[in-house]
Amino acid sequence: MSKPSLLILPGDGIGPEVMAEVERIIDWFGEKRGLEFDVTRDLVGGAAYDVHGTPLTDETMARAQEVDAVLLGAVGGPKYDSLPFELKPERGLLRLRKEMDLYANLRPAQCFDALADFSSLKREVVAGLDIMIVRELTSGIYFGEPRGIFREGNERVGINTQRYTESEIARVARSAFELARRRSGKVCSMEKANVMESGVLWREVVQEVHDAEYPDVELSHMYADAGAMQLVRWPKQFDVIVTDNLFGDLLSDAAAMLTGSLGMLPSASLGAPMENGRPKALYEPVHGSAPDIAGQGKANPCACILSFAMALRYSFDQGAEADRLERAVEKVLADGVRTADLIQAEGASPVSTSQMGDAILAALDASL
Numbered sequence: 001m002s003k004p005s006l007l008i009l010p011g012d013g014i015g016p017e018v019m020a021e022v023e024r025i026i027d028w029f030g031e032k033r034g035l036e037f038d039v040t041r042d043l044v045g046g047a048a049y050d051v052h053g054t055p056l057t058d059e060t061m062a063r064a065q066e067v068d069a070v071l072l073g074a075v076g077g078p079k080y081d082s083l084p085f086e087l088k089p090e091r092g093l094l095r096l097r098k099e100m101d102l103y104a105n106l107r108p109a110q111c112f113d114a115l116a117d118f119s120s121l122k123r124e125v126v127a128g129l130d131i132m133i134v135r136e137l138t139s140g141i142y143f144g145e146p147r148g149i150f151r152e153g154n155e156r157v158g159i160n161t162q163r164y165t166e167s168e169i170a171r172v173a174r175s176a177f178e179l180a181r182r183r184s185g186k187v188c189s190m191e192k193a194n195v196m197e198s199g200v201l202w203r204e205v206v207q208e209v210h211d212a213e214y215p216d217v218e219l220s221h222m223y224a225d226a227g228a229m230q231l232v233r234w235p236k237q238f239d240v241i242v243t244d245n246l247f248g249d250l251l252s253d254a255a256a257m258l259t260g261s262l263g264m265l266p267s268a269s270l271g272a273p274m275e276n277g278r279p280k281a282l283y284e285p286v287h288g289s290a291p292d293i294a295g296q297g298k299a300n301p302c303a304c305i306l307s308f309a310m311a312l313r314y315s316f317d318q319g320a321e322a323d324r325l326e327r328a329v330e331k332v333l334a335d336g337v338r339t340a341d342l343i344q345a346e347g348a349s350p351v352s353t354s355q356m357g358d359a360i361l362a363a364l365d366a367s368l
Contacts, residue, residue, distance in 0.1 A: 013289025015073025021357035045075030045089030055092030118260025135248025176242035263300030
């Protein structure tokens with residue numbers, strides 16, 4: 001059988017640094033676990049613009065459509081702030097999501113016990129936290145038409161359109177219900193059905209999909225603003241949250257900070273199954289390109305490494321190996337190994353990006 005294929009797009013800022021540690025992890029699984037991948041590398045974001053004059057070439061886009069999964073580091077930076085909107089680094093990432101039709105964005109918010117004191121909330125509120133936010137990623141207000149800045153009389157008007165079809169809502173709802181079946185069996189759907197017609201349709205369709213296909217899963221509905229309040233009041237009441245593109249963007253960032261550091265949070269963006277049964281998939285850390293620390297060896301690679309763990313689980317049906325990698329990260333944190341973003345005590349010495357990679361590889365070796 002041919003090896004599963006990976007396209008690695010390190011991107012900008014700290015992206016290449018954290019992705020270098022992921023590549024060491026990938027090599028470890030090939031050497032120590034016989035899990036080999038056919039890896040190719042390419043450019044995205046500002047790095048692609050610097051070479052090709054576009055944040056994503058057609059050739060790279062075609063390659064992303066062909067592989068089993070894409071691993072992406074980060075895009076963007078102040079160097080590119082003056083570029084026209086269509087050439088900004090972020091447009092490369094958005095094109096990948098849109099043309100691969102990656103409609104379900106999975107954002108776990110898991111609080112490792114060793115980091116419970118890093119949250120701005122009390123330890124008892126976040127210790128043991130393990131929730132999954134499923135954000136619809138290819139429709140809604142970020143893509144709806146009409147959109148733009150127009151002139152009405154003597155002033156300008158900015159317009160964005162919130163638009164969802166039944167099928168777009170149904171397919172992301174199914175993703176959430178399927179995930180819940182593998183977790184604790186609970187889904188909370190969040191929208192604004194009290195003031196938005198798109199929210200009314202969202203609630204109706206999610207309920208219809210549940211009643212017809214997933215009656216074994218517990219379903220609740222909540223207005224998104226109330227959901228934001230509940231996330232910081234008592235987040236452990238949730239298991240899987242499913243919501244639209246805009247609210248998912250906001251709620252997942254709020255949930256991210258419950259765990260104490262963006263440097264610890266992975267994500268997956270999944271689409272429809274390909275001919276081989278694997279979903280179209282892109283995996284990336286939640287954090288940005290952090291240009292202020294790029295090239296200094298200060299970046300935390302854990303989010304990018306945990307994104308690869310998600311790839312093992314959701315693209316390659318290697319749940320046991322994903323667990324192995326996640327336990328290795330947890331052990332390293334429990335042993336007190338910290339990059340700069342995870343340091344609280346004055347005078348403590350952080351490890352570098354590569355030293356964190358060394359520690360995780362050592363923990364993987366110890367797991368054999």
